[in-house]
Amino acid sequence: MEAGGVGLALQTRVAGFGTGRRRGGLQSPIGSLRVTDPAGAAVAVRARGSKPVAPLRAKKSSGGHENLHNSVDEALLLKRKSEEVLFYLNGRCIYLVGMMGSGKSTVGKIMSEVLGYSFFDSDKLVEQAVGMPSVAQIFKVHSEAFFRDNESSVLRDLSSMRRLVVATGGGAVIRPVNWKYMKKGLSVWLDVPLDALARRIAKVGTASRPLLDQPSGDPYTMAFSKLSMLAEQRGDAYANADVRVSLEEIASKQGHDDVSKLTPTDIAIESLHKIESFVIEHTADNAAGDSQAEPQVQRIQTL
Ligand SMILES: Nc1ncnc2c1ncn2[C@@H]1O[C@H](COP(=O)(O)OP(=O)(O)OP(=O)(O)O)[C@@H](O)[C@H]1O
Numbered sequence: 001m002e003a004g005g006v007g008l009a010l011q012t013r014v015a016g017f018g019t020g021r022r023r024g025g026l027q028s029p030i031g032s033l034r035v036t037d038p039a040g041a042a043v044a045v046r047a048r049g050s051k052p053v054a055p056l057r058a059k060k061s062s063g064g065h066e067n068l069h070n071s072v073d074e075a076l077l078l079k080r081k082s083e084e085v086l087f088y089l090n091g092r093c094i095y096l097v098g099m100m101g102s103g104k105s106t107v108g109k110i111m112s113e114v115l116g117y118s119f120f121d122s123d124k125l126v127e128q129a130v131g132m133p134s135v136a137q138i139f140k141v142h143s144e145a146f147f148r149d150n151e152s153s154v155l156r157d158l159s160s161m162r163r164l165v166v167a168t169g170g171g172a173v174i175r176p177v178n179w180k181y182m183k184k185g186l187s188v189w190l191d192v193p194l195d196a197l198a199r200r201i202a203k204v205g206t207a208s209r210p211l212l213d214q215p216s217g218d219p220y221t222m223a224f225s226k227l228s229m230l231a232e233q234r235g236d237a238y239a240n241a242d243v244r245v246s247l248e249e250i251a252s253k254q255g256h257d258d259v260s261k262l263t264p265t266d267i268a269i270e271s272l273h274k275i276e277s278f279v280i281e282h283t284a285d286n287a288a289g290d291s292q293a294e295p296q297v298q299r300i301q302t303l
């Protein structure tokens with residue numbers, strides 16, 4: 001059963017962010033967004049007042065030196081991709097799912113910023129709703145089931161909103177009802193190899209993650225064995241997401257042998273790219289059945 005009382009707290013908080021329901025304009029780090037020319041899908045949505053982004057030049061040597069502007073290229077690529085995706089997203093929310101430490105918060109914040117969406121972390125919303133400072137404490141004082149009920153209530157409340165990027169809790173995928181809520185928007189699974197997850201988690205410690213916390217033992221080994229157990233229990237639950245972003249695939253495309261070489265921006269760009277492909281592929285279905293889709297989505301079909 002889902003917990004009550006979360007809805008009101010959440011509504012109040014989200015209202016403060018001005019996520020609004022205005023069509024065609026919202027304040028964001030990249031300005032107000034407006035569909036200027038639906039016929040030109042690639043540039044149809046652009047930050048108001050911003051200049052069109054010039055096509056990116058391929059990396060090339062100049063005078064024997066490598067181009068020094070890799071990070072600028074990456075930032076431009078991210079911005080250009082977000083402008084394209086905004087048109088297709090049409091205000092729908094993005095839910096990031098994945099194991100603990102998969103980068104949902106890190107990548108989600110980048111995506112929300114560049115899309116001009118608001119960012120929410122469902123674990124933090126549960127803490128607020130329950131009035132406790134950490135998920136670890138909620139597990140300890142109440143129970144995992146109590147946490148899961150509140151998590152479902154938070155996701156239910158978020159599902160009626162628009163223009164959000166939501167970093168979900170790592171276990172949100174296990175309850176079918178949560179998928180009902182997340183399917184109102186687009187879901188993205190950040191698929192990260194377990195050893196990379198364990199390395200990340202060992203670096204920051206397990207105290208904030210009650211399902212991984214162990215009184216003793218080598219942090220990497222403990223995290224790895226607990227994560228392996230959870231992965232097995234959860235089976236294909238993450239694969240319910242609309243889009244899978246595999247860090248191994250990105251690394252291999254970029255010629256890296258290790259996913260730790262990927263920046264969160266690389267992962268955000270790939271996520272946006274996959275979202276765009278998914279929406280284009282499913283436009284007809286979405287326009288027919290998606291309660292969050294605005295009329296522009298239907299117009300895409302006629303272009
Ligand atoms: N691409 C990356 N490369 C290396 N480290 C990363 C990357 N993305 C995130 N991290 C680091 O990994 C840790 C976990 O990231 P983050 O908190 O974003 O994951 P999460 O999926 O939100 O985790 P949780 O489910 O516990 O909330 C953080 O310390 C973060 O800085």
Ligand SMILES: O=C(O)C1=C[C@@H](O)[C@@H](O)[C@H](O)C1
Pocket residue numbers: 099100123135168169170171172208209210211
């Ligand atoms: O994977 C999980 O089950 C969890 C992940 C975290 O985000 C928290 O939601 C909580 O610690 C449980």
Ligand SMILES: [Mg+2]
Pocket residue numbers: 104105106121167
């Ligand atoms: Mg997080």
